[in-house]
Amino acid sequence: MNLTLKIWRQAGPQAKGEMVTYPVSDISEDMSFLEMLDVLNEQLNARGEEPIAFDSDCREGICGMCGLMISGKAHGPEVTTTCQLHMRSFSDGDEITIEPWRADAFPVIKDLVVDRSSFDRIIQAGGFISANTGSAPEAHSVPVPKPKADRAFMAAACIGCGACVAACPNASGMLFMGAKITHLGELPQGQPERDARVVSMVSQHDHEGFGGCTNVGACSSACPKEIPLDVINQLNKDLRGALMRGE
Amino acid sequence: MTDTQTASTVAPEAPAPAREAAPGVVHGLYTEGEPIADTKAPKGPIEARWNKRKFDAALVNPANRRKLTVIIVGTGLAGGAAAATLGEAGYNVKSFCYQDSPRRAHSIAAQGGINAAKNYKEDGDSTFRLFYDTVKGGDYRSRESNVYRLAEVSANIIDQCVAQGVPFAREYGGLLDNRSFGGVQVSRTFYARGQTGQQLLIGAYQALERQVAAGTVEMFSRHEMLEVVVADGKARGIIARDLVTGEIETHLADAVVLASGGYGNVFFLSTNAMGSNVTATWRAHRKGAHFANPCYTQIHPTCIPVAGEHQSKLTLMSESLRNDGRIWVPKNAADCEKDPREIPEEDRDYYLERIYPSFGNLVPRDIASRQAKNVCDEGRGVGPKVGDFRRGVYLDFTDALKRMSAEAVAEKYGNLLDMYQRITGENPYEVPMRIYPAVHYTMGGLWVDYDLQSSIPGLFVSGEANFSDHGANRLGASALMQGLADGYFVLPNTIRDYLAKGPFPKLEESNEAVVEARASVDARVQKLLSINGDRSVDSFHKELGNIMWEYCGMERSEEGLLKAIDLIRGLRDEFWRNVKVLGSADTLNQSLEKAGRVADFLELGELMCIDALHRRESCGGHFRAESQTEDGEALRHDDEYAYVAAWEWGGQDGAPILHKEDLVYEFVEMKQRSYK
Known part of the structure; x- marks a missing residue:
């Protein structure tokens, strides 16, 4: 499928950010959402643009490191983490906005990464x-x-x-x-x-x-x-x- | 709780006639150095050794503890538990993790459970039985003293976690529930649904944050250790990069603990987290810490298969699925593209049930994985083609659904089946699932003695990062046990013997060792950013992963390993000429982080192949094509290879040096495993 992504780019904590549009093509519905961003980052790297920073680690929905605001919804349209969201939840031609968590208590570090x-x-x-370690009574007590x-x-x-x-x-x-x-x-x-x-x-x-x-x-x-x-x-x-x- | 079972001593076999020199030596790939040995484990009855060591280890007066600084790298079960415990004891702890919070360490992803010899089921379990099962499961390639201690402290772990509020599964009477796991015959696994690792890690994390609040632990999140400082022969600190500001920082201490996890991501695709890496242990290896048994990797049989070129990681599904699911492939390659529901019973090959009638689908992980590879190599795999082959086998719940009802299956496995559906888009209640083995855990790691001290004095290694407890194959639910045993109970007791010699003379930042370590980190960062070649870091990582999986994966051969070493050398050379890392050093730069990690994987991969090449036997997760029985099962050579292979860094252009630690079995008899 072909998609239009509008992604928040912000160079650093003090920098002014903006939404930037990136078309992506030939996205497989079996990809996870973050793998789709991996593909975009590889393309950006190849043409000399700095890849988009975003957090993820376990990519199996348990570590809590990933988190994107996807078209206005936290973690996107399904009840799951961003890393477990798959592209089959989207359709060819969709326009998707991608932003970091927005909260005063979660300041942006760079692009989609927050503190x-x-x-x-x-x-x-x-x-x-x-x-304290060693002070515990027998578990069945x-x-x-x-x-x-x-x-x-x-x-x-x-x-x-x-x-x-x-x-x-x-x-x-x-x-x-x-x-x-x-x-x-x-x-x-x-x-x-x-x-x-x-x-x-x-x-x-x-x-x-x-x-x-x-x-x-x-x-x-x-x-x-x-x-x-x-x-x-x-x-x-x-x-x-x-x-x-x-x- | 102690078991008084008598020890059986192994009669030494007659020495085998000397074979020709090992091929690595012939090919000039390594040299052999002096043997090494653990000097810390006391002699005598195995059940008395840990108590004796705790008594003999020197004490540190509470008033002196705050004058002693300990750096701990990694905040998983091993690192988080150690930081919390040493903080509680009053030491001055500095804790580091690359994630944004210590709560994210990859221990969190462990699903199944944690073993402990509580014998709450009164089913014949004991410390000795857990010890015995672990040694046997490791295919007789682990150190008896360490494994016994692990079994001994396992019960304390459960007590500690319950006291912290870890919500283990309970029975209606309010007592803890257990399940059986990984082919052993007792129920000793404690669990919290399929999220045991998460709950144990949150317990350790909360204990750690309590110490942060108390001021005994200083936390450095989003920091990556890039070098160890070794001054006057002792580990005295680390050089770390603040991943947010890019600043290179020096942190000095009286001792350094590496609890930085395993190196499964050398295969690119694994069940590890995206950031899991070998850098901390590899940089220490280059500074003199021996790397032991790097070729021992565990390939887990029940993972969701690769879907395409875009794949970034693999997802494990608990092996408990093998209790009720049946594994099969079509008998005829011509049926592989058919809808599995249309393949009649007589045209299906339930190959594990056929080959291993007594264990069936419940054979150990290494065997289930290798047979899946075999049937796919024969062209009978299912699912999409990856390269020339289909890499998948069916895990079929049809019979279970008939026998148990959909509700009962959902009750037992619902979260796993849901996860499968979310990732693949297929409904496992209607269509058989597809599974394939994936890299999951690494038994190898930095060599440590009984005190968990590496070959660099003052550098301690715990959890998956060390080599010590699982031999050539780890049993299910034992990784969490080892991480917490090391972190809560072992390391805090052994490190004091070393710290009692401190505080060591203050090291100035102008010290030659500190300046050298900083300079090498700076130079490497600048080098990576200045190459500006044509290929992304990921493309190198994927290519390395393919080489490792093909030639150093589930089956290894001399020919393949020699080829892999050549390929890796060529790839490493190209990496340093042609990698493209954009951005700058003074901001968050994820490409730069990855580049440093992949550079280290490119060196580790070669050592893994050399280790696999030199070990001309099959054992546990290490299967050499040249060493198998007539039935195609792993064949050990205890006369030649009953040792730990501890590798010393041979220099940038030199060959690694092999040091052998003989494994002596005084309490368990070495046998050939059989699951037929």
């Missing part, structure tokens, strides 16, 4: 259980009811890609944060730090410049791991409880 270290700092603020274990797993499936932020009109990181709060809050091991965790993470989230949640739900719709919106309810509930308890 998501704000997510790491939210985890540093409390997204963990303090258990604390049974975990299966429904709680399953819900913890569901929330822990978050890959930290940032699609939720990119999709949100407020650029909120509440789904990402809610997933971690839910994962650790469902487990008995997560209880001792539960109140402190939510207060500290929310404070860091706001400090990073993420917006608040206004229950739009675009985050959950865009999430490649289908993290449900109710993790944000859990977050709010935990926060309210923690503040009432004077945390």
